[in-house]
Amino acid sequence: MTIKKLSFAIQMDPVAGIDIAGDSTFALGLEAQSRGHKLWYYTPDKLSFNEGTVTARGQSLQLFDKVGAHFTVSAIETRTLDEFDVILMRQDPPFDMAYITATHILERLPASTMVVNNPAEVRNAPEKLLVTHYPDLLPATLISRDSHAIHAFRAKHKDIIVKPLFGNGGAGVFRIQPNDQNLNSLLEMFFSNSREPVMVQAYLPAVRNGDKRVILVNGEPVGAVNRIPSDGEARSNFHVGGSAAATALTARDEDICKAIGPELRRRGLLFVGIDIIGDYLTEINVTSPTGIREIQRLSGIDIAALTIDAIEHQHGHYAGNGIAR
Numbered sequence: 349m350t351i352k353k354l355s356f357a358i359q360m361d362p363v364a365g366i367d368i369a370g371d372s373t374f375a376l377g378l379e380a381q382s383r384g385h386k387l388w389y390y391t392p393d394k395l396s397f398n399e400g401t402v403t404a405r406g407q408s409l410q411l412f413d414k415v416g417a418h419f420t421v422s423a424i425e426t427r428t429l430d431e432f433d434v435i436l437m438r439q440d441p442p443f444d445m446a447y448i449t450a451t452h453i454l455e456r457l458p459a460s461t462m463v464v465n466n467p468a469e470v471r472n473a474p475e476k477l478l479v480t481h482y483p484d485l486l487p488a489t490l491i492s493r494d495s496h497a498i499h500a501f502r503a504k505h506k507d508i509i510v511k512p513l514f515g516n517g518g519a520g521v522f523r524i525q526p527n528d529q530n531l532n533s534l535l536e537m538f539f540s541n542s543r544e545p546v547m548v549q550a551y552l553p554a555v556r557n558g559d560k561r562v563i564l565v566n567g568e569p570v571g572a573v574n575r576i577p578s579d580g581e582a583r584s585n586f587h588v589g590g591s592a593a594a595t596a597l598t599a600r601d602e603d604i605c606k607a608i609g610p611e612l613r614r615r616g617l618l619f620v621g622i623d624i625i626g627d628y629l630t631e632i633n634v635t636s637p638t639g640i641r642e643i644q645r646l647s648g649i650d651i652a653a654l655t656i657d658a659i660e661h662q663h664g665h666y667a668g669n670g671i672a673r
Contacts, residue, residue, distance in 0.1 A: 351660050354385045354433040359392055359450070361439050363409065368418045372640040372652075373438040376619075378411045379652035383660075387411065388432070389421070392439045392446065397453045402429045429454075434659055435463045440636050441516035443474045447635070462663050466616030470634050473615060476513050476547050478632045481611070485604055485629040488550040495535055498548055502531065507551040510534060513544050516635075523551060554626030560595055561639040563651050564620045566658050567609035571649040572597055573642045594646040600627050608632065618662070619655050 360366075360373050368374045377387055390406025397403075407421035429435060435454060441447060451467035479486055490501045491513065502508050502524065510531075511521040520538075524531050538546050558574035574595035597605075601624055608629075612620050621637030623630045640651045 351383070352433075352663075353383075354380075354660070354663060355431070356380050356385055356387050356434045356436060357404070357406065357427075357429055357432040358387065358389045358409070358436045359395065359404075359439055359454075360389060360436070362391060363389055363419050363421070366418075368413065368415060368641075370638065370641050372638045373436070373636070374411060374418070375640040375644070375652040376436060376438070376655060377409070378413060379650075379656045380659075381411055383656065385656075388427070392450050395450055395453055397456060402453055402456050403427065404429055430458055430461050432461055433663060435461060437463060437465060437467060437470065438636050441514065442512075443514040443516075443635060462659065464618050464659060465620070465634050466618075469615035469617055473617065473632070473634050474514060476511075476631055478634070479629055482607060482629060485607060486549075487552055487625070487628040487630065490548040491545050492548070493539055493543075493545040495532075498535065498546070499531070501548055505550040509549045509551050510538075511547050511549075512538065512542070513547050525551075549630065552625045552628060552630075557626075558593065558595070559630075560601065560624040561637075562597065562601060562605065562622050562624060563637065563639055563643065564605060564609060564612060564622065565651065565654050566618050566662075567611075567613035569597060569602070569605040569609075570654050571639075571643040571647060571651050572601070573639050573646060592642040592646060600624075604629050618658055 356377070358373065358377055366374055381387055387409040388406055389409040390404040394405040395402070403426055405424055405426045407424055410420045412418050435457070437450070437454060439447070448471055451471040454463050454467040457463060480489070480491070488505055490497060492498060506526045508524050509521065510524055515521070522534055524534070555577060558576045560572055560574050562569050562572040564570065572595050574593040576591045576593055578591065604622070604624060608622070617634050619637060621633040621639055623633070643649050643651055
């Protein structure tokens with residue numbers, strides 16, 4: 349079957365600043381380009397809703413798998429985004445009001461333009477909240493800005509992790525051990541800078557063996573990488589020095605994926621990364637999941653190819669029958 353050549357617009361952070369060794373957006377764009385699909389790129393601050401039309405100022409993009417010379421772009425131009433077959437919404441969190449506004453604007457596009465992931469469901473499924481739909485899969489978890497509730501949770505679980513509800517990349521994640529006297533100061537810092545609750549979870553000692561990132565495409569697990577925290581560090585994120593190791597899915601991992609996969613498909617969340625520590629699901633990442641490059645390097649699984657396969661397959665059905673996002 350001949351695949352229609354598609355036009356992709358990528359909404360992402362500045363392309364000049366990405367680390368191509370570990371950037372999943374780069375991997376997706378490179379794979380789409382290798383198939384003859386056209387790439388165009390813009391940053392979220394150049395997105396507009398202009399007199400009923402969704403527009404952006406951006407540039408045609410070519411990618412090269414070469415450190416230090418990984419892209420070229422054309423002159424900046426303004427285009428209407430309904431000209432494109434596919435929009436990849438791939439800017440990094442934080443999931444703030446700017447991010448939420450972008451989902452509202454992209455939701456105004458017609459069904460003939462496929463947005464990955466579905467912007468309405470990205471808005472409704474921030475990574476640290478969607479997991480609350482699956483309490484049987486979670487470690488002990490509290491979401492609150494009530495200091496009394498947080499102290500009671502700590503008294504019960506002793507060793508806890510405190511993190512911002514809408515952060516990313518391990519930023520602002522703290523482990524508070526039983527003898528640590530800094531919880532009050534930490535909460536003061538969080539709550540003076542934000543009106544948002546925090547997420548508090550029981551510390552899982554199994555994190556020393558790794559925090560597994562599993563990628564699901566259209567609700568099916570397709571690959572995983574283990575993220576090992578460095579010595580003296582409670583966080584395993586690659587952004588804060590976690591190291592990547594090859595891994596395989598356990599029976600428990602498979603059960604977790606089976607539990608959440610149908611809901612991801614129902615919501616139109618095509619490309620998702622989940623985090624598993626030991627036997628527990630800790631996050632469902634739908635905004636800008638990473639891990640593609642590490643998984644291909646360590647396990648040989650080409651998740652970028654599997655993702656573009658899914659986009660090509662779904663786009664024909666999607667645009668043809670007018671299914672709403």
